[in-house]
Amino acid sequence: MDFNYIALALPDLLRGVRMTLVVSALAILISLAIAIVGAFLRSLPFKPLHYLVTGYVEFIRGTPYLVQIFFIFYGFPTIGLTLSVFWSGVMALGIWASAYHIENLRAGLAAVGNGMRDASASLGLKPLHHGLFVVFPIALRAALPSIMNTIVSTIKNSAYLQAIGLIELTYVAVEKISYEFRAVEMFASICVIYLACIFTVSGLGHVLERRLKRPYLGR
């Protein structure tokens, strides 16, 4: 393994990882926003909305992620919605992750239990306040481990976006290999970089989890 080569390639790789992180961050935000709306709609006592959200989840989870990316990038323009490579990538990744987050939140909501609803109703709390101050925080705590899991997958799955030409970390590596044939050096390097990103994010997740679980004394 030629470490000098890796050192020379590092600036290009760092530009790639910056794109990976930007796309992932936007996709994570979008996916969580879609998921919160989706989980809320599914919790309403109006069956058609329930089927709509469940259909969305099943469709996204039941079709290959790569097909979804191509569908958005190549398919959407024919129905009049042309997105840049960057925004196609963000949308594809965000939509993919949102389906999993909706399921994560479902598990979280199931953990809230009927006792909380009884307590809030008997105290006269409005459904809005009950949702915001009771259901959401409890569900979030319960769902956090699986939400972190999906967030980690979101970052890793940004690599697929090289298929539509997004210049992220994997794209940079593959591109360089096609000119300079240093496959071992490049793939080893990007594995290390991905690992570093993932460890950082899951570490933050553990901190958050501990903080939310901490029954602390005083304030």
Added chain:
Amino acid sequence: MVDAVVEPFLQMNGVGKWFGNLQVLHDVTFSVKKSEKIVVCGPSGSGKSTMIRCINRLEKHQMGQIHVNGIELTDQKKNIDRVRQEVGMVFQNFNLYPHLTILENCTIAPRWVKGIGRKEAEDIALRFLERVRIPEKAHFYPSQLSGGQQQRVAIARSLCMNPKVMLFDEPTSALDPELVREVLETMAQLAADGMTMICVTHEMGFARQVADRVIFMDEGKIVEVASPDEFFDDPKESRTRRFLKQILY
């Protein structure tokens, strides 16, 4: 002027309820005066929990009428909200909010339902936490308290909304035996202070000491209503006698 008839504070009239095809309440009729203490007992599945859960509309009755302080419980949301402001409730499993401190558990409803400011709500909460004798736990979380302490917090949380009647749904059934007394003592003190109370409980000592009347239910019907002395020493109904024989060891 004609003497005003003392309106019952709470009245159930021919209340019926079904879960699917199963009728769980049959023609339940009784009334409660202000400051009265009622103990409801009966075998499991007799409908006593369902009955008191109808009083603040946690369950919806399908027949008859329920009036609380002159307000009839119907589908009207406004009436339900008003009744819930008058009625406090304590549950078998405490149902404290696990992610909030004891103080926050006690202030959330006064702040968001009544719009009381944070400081004032905390003062009220601390006053009631003192009354249930755990002000020192104000900044703890429910999971750090014993079951008896949690249940006393649940009582304080209800009292913070200044209810006119308190419902207790088997408040000591989930407690370890040595923790039952502290909760019953808190309830007895509340009774002594003049609170109107309806308690579903199997604590017969409490019933004898605190209740004005005991209501015995079986299979969704009220079988017998009597003063505690009559109920325990000279029950009229054979079904009541059978029940008492089974629970009094």
